[in-house]
Amino acid sequence: MAPWKFAIIYSVWASSFHFYSCSTLARSAVSFEGNLQVHANGMRNIRVEYLRPINGHLSIRYGSCNLKIQEDAHHCLGKTHIGQHPLAKRHMDWDDQRPTKFVWLPREDTPSGGCLHAFLDDELVGSSAPVLVRKSLQPRSTAFADVADAMGPWFDGVEYLQEKEPDQVFVASAKSKTVGIVGGGMSGLMSSYLLDSVGIHDWKILEASSRIGGRVHTTYLNGSKSSDYQYQEMGPMRFPVSIADPDTNETIQILDHRMVFQLAEVLNEMNGHDPDWAVSFIPWIQNSKNTPVSTSKRRPDGTIPGAAEVAANPALRDNVTATYVNATAVEEASMAFSDWIALDTDKVKSIATNVFQAHKAAVEAGNFNFSESAYLRYVLKTDLNITDLVDSTSDDYPSWEYENVYFSATSWRTIDQGLTRLPRAFGPLVMNRTMFQTKVSEMVWNDTTEKMTVKWQPGNPFAIETESIHFDYTIVAVPFSQVRLWRLPSYTSLLSRAINTLNYEQSCKVALHYKTRFWEHLERPILGGCGSINIPGIGSVCFPSYKINSTGPGVLLASYSSGTPARTLGSMPETEHVARTQRAMIETFGTIAQEQFTGAYDRICWENNEFQAGAWCSPVTGQQELYIPAYYHTEKHTVFVGEHTSFTHAWIWSALESGVRGTTQLLLDMGLVDEAKQITQTWMARWISM
Secondary structure (H helix, E strand, O other): OOOOOOOOOOHHHHOOOOEEOOOOOOOOOEEEEOOOEEEOOOOEEEEEEEOOOOOEEEEEEEEOOOOOOHHHOOEEEEEEEEOOOHHHHHHOOOHHHOOOEEEEOOOOOOOOOOEEEEEEOOEEEEEOOOOEEEOOOOOOOOOHHHHHOOOOOHHHOOOOOOOOOHHHOEOOOHHHOOEEEEOOOHHHHHHHHHHHHOOOOOEEEEOOOOOOOOOOOEEEHHHOOHHHOOEEEOOOOOEEEEEEOOOOOOEEEOOOOHHHHHHHHHHHHHOOOOOOOOOOEEEOOOOOOOOEOOOOOOOOOOOOOEHHHHHHOHHHOOOHHHHOOOHHHHHHHHHHHHHHHOOOHHHHHHHHHOHHHHHHHHHHOOHHHOOHHHHHHHHOOOOHHHHHHHOOOOOOOOOOOHHHHHOOOOEEEEEOOOOOHHHHOOHHHHHHHEEOOOOEEEEEEEOOOOEEEEEEOOOOOOOOOOEEEEEOEEEEOOOHHHHOOOEOOOOOHHHHHHHHHOOEEOEEEEEEEEOOOHHHHOOOOOOOEEEEEOOOOOEEEEEOOOOOOOOOOEEEEEEEEEOHHHHHHHOOOHHHHHHHHHHHHHHHHOHHHHHHEEEEEEEEEHHHOOOOOOOEEOOOOOHHHHHHHHHOOOEOOEEEOOHHHOOOOOOHHHHHHHHHHHHHHHHHHOOOHHHHHHHHHHHHOOOOOO
16 A cells, blocks of 8 residues: 555454545545444544545535535535645644544534545545435534533543534644643553553653552552562552342442453553563452451450450440430431432442443432431431431531442452552553653643643752643643642633632551561451451551461551541651551550561551642532533643542542543544544443444
């Protein structure tokens, strides 16, 4: 095939596309793909083949198949200069500067049965076979969110929604555009992979820290390697897989987190299944019969009883109802809220199997309008004290129940040798294209060049000078808890308010290193699982699910606290916090915890982390429903991704899903329809109807 000929055909189309040769034309130079079908008021990528070298002003028009004069066409798809013409330089990334693909935005009144025609200046140089124009399913809009369904399965209705003049619809240089990915967490890494997978290679990651992974953070204590199995997860820990319903014996698969497993397979394949980069999954033990229980009662030796003991011995339970003003009223109020939420088997299944549709249903049901306490207080008019006993009046979080479903899982997975191995597996792809220790402080948009300048303060923070880099498009994969400190372009009011006010949760974790896994050799051995204790400031205690009953040192997640208590803990000096946690372990297990402690530890309070300023996004009532549509608008060639822009929060899958959505949005804005379809079909298991 000559170098100017069309050479890009996706295999998925190969069996159904053929080119219509314009043999009836005396000067045929351009051939169109055959069997064209489009939607009026929709969008379609069109491919052409150049049968011989041509130079000049090319225009593509739609009209009668007998069209001879371009002015008689129904409408013009686009115009551009090609080949050796002096103005064809923008097509330098195409063979001989002749674009082989462009975008067609058929008008609402486009008749069916016409043909596409190529004119070189005023000369007809090619025509297509008749085109089938179908009625549009919905009108093209000016906002991505209008048809992408920002509250539900956005991938079912993805449309290209930025209106363009005909002269701008050619995408000859689209894949040569530069893309800046600000943030090397999971959403930024996912975005980089997706761009690369569709042939966009001129991207760069700007990462503020010295590592990739963001809040995915495995700590390997005492200078150990991952293969030494002396680690704990200081960020995400696990992935829910399925729920076994004891009443029906049905197993309900939790489908959204499968994206994590899919990603691992893709990365392993990309890395040639090299064990140094491998991501492998092992079972995670969420519940274990001997994990400690939050009770003020103690065993005769002063240690804290386990779950099985407390279940078997009511005397070990705290009589919590003794403090209620009216226990019956509290129970009735709690049941009234449960009736409103109606989290029955059908709803559990709907959230587990299609969180997108479930989110849309929750919005329509008004679940995002009220927290539990607000519903009791302002809808049911429950007494304020009773309300506070059921659910703290400080609760301002919407009643979106996805986490109750996730934590109903009976089957879980985690990553062997630590979750950090997941972002680490991106290493061969991203390391040479990542700028570390680049803490962005400003983004400046140029209306004339349509480029974004990203700036950062190198070295001395008191220095006035900044360094900068320019991009055609920017993907911001940084939590809003940090972005709100940047100088930004004039984004719309809604997006600006989201950046400035979206709420984030605090969490603190303390991991302690011991000479042996002593907890597995107690009279009542603890083999994995998470428990909780009522010692102030401790919260949950989690035991390793890996290498059960192995020899050698072990690591406990000795304290995991979130919310208001974590904010108090975050104010403590690190040593004081760690010492407090170690004393609690001695109270929990006895003097063996004192004898076995090596002195090695790690402590992270995410709200105090300079690169994160929060553990995860936790929108307060009204924020999610209000702000999510803002993320579906591409403003100043900028797309925002991250778990804070997804329907669910605090989970790796949420960050990955946002990367898929954001990259799809960016590709459509660049006019790369087929590439957007490829991504959504691969990662969302749906075919976008365009």
